[in-house]
Amino acid sequence: MWSYVYTSNILFQEFCVLFVCQTPILNQLDYKGYLCLLKLHRVGRTTKLGWQGNAIVFLLPKEEAYVEFLRVRRVPLEDRKSPDEVCDIVPQIRSAAKKDRDVMEKGLRAFVSYIRAYKEHHCSNIFRLWKELEIGKLGMGYGLLQLPAMHNLEHHNLSTKGFTPLEDICLDEIKYKEKSREKQRKNNLQAKKAAEQQQKNSQAKTAQSVEDDDEMAQEYRLLKKLKRGAINESEFAKLTRTEDLL
Known part of the structure; x- marks a missing residue:
């Protein structure tokens, strides 16, 4: 615009x-x-x-060594005081995220990117305390509706204190405001569902085939026993569940 x-x-x-x-x-x-x-x-x-x-760079008290790090590289920083009173816009961001999937997804990507920036920062000696990040408050700051599953971080026990999830909303049902993107999303969901059903059917067919092969192999072994006289016809019929045919 x-x-x-x-x-x-x-x-x-x-x-x-x-x-x-x-x-x-x-x-x-x-x-x-x-x-x-x-x-x-x-x-x-x-x-x-x-x-x-x-x-403008925002640093935690534990990260103030980064100021000296930049000064040595001739990038001087000046301290600025944040205002005592700030407007709480988190409710507005979350409200926008509930109405537009694009806003919701951007918040999620920014949230994950922020954590990765800490985890993969080249100044790891300064930003090594990423495990102490309060991701609950961070998630609120990005207007997340629910915290995403981060399997690679589960064993680090990052603090989720301060985050209030919206339990009464299904993220999959949030639509794009842009009609063309929403139409494409629905098409993708249908294609994914069809592919999953096809895979499920294929796996069921494979499992049935394996079961049939095992059953045939078992009957072949019993038939060999019958020919050797290890079992009689009555026992063979019982083991192969063909008693009704006698």
Whole structure:
């Protein structure tokens, strides 16, 4: 939408002094004429084309060694105090997630990405305490409706304190607002269901075939015993369940 406004309104660049965007839109813009450009970027890129830029990093008290680490590499940081009062937007994010699957999935991906960023950080000597992350509060911050299953982290006992799951909602039933994506999702679900049923039928057929083979092998062994005189015909009929045929 922003791209359309910019390209279709020649007055746009004259009155816009604060522009919020993501990288795809940013690449189409002429930087000249903007007093402040706020770009959303997950890995901290701040500028391009020779411009100066600033980034904000949020650190826990146990991670303050990262400040010195960056200072040694000539990346000085300035301390900023967070406001005493902040607006609680978690209910709004969760409400949006309940109404649009796209919002819900983005929250899940960001949540998992955040934990991986800690776990795989190259400064492991500083961020080695990722096992102490309070993923319950983190999940609330990302507006998750329910915490995802993370089998590779189960044995680490990460704290889920502070998370309030919404028990009265089924995540599979949340739809995309965009009709084309929702239609594709339903098609994918139907295809997956059909594939699972086909696999189930195939496994049942294989199991039945194995059972039939075992039964034939058993009857063959009994027949050999009958020929050797190890068992009589009555015993053979009983073991093969063919007494009614005698």
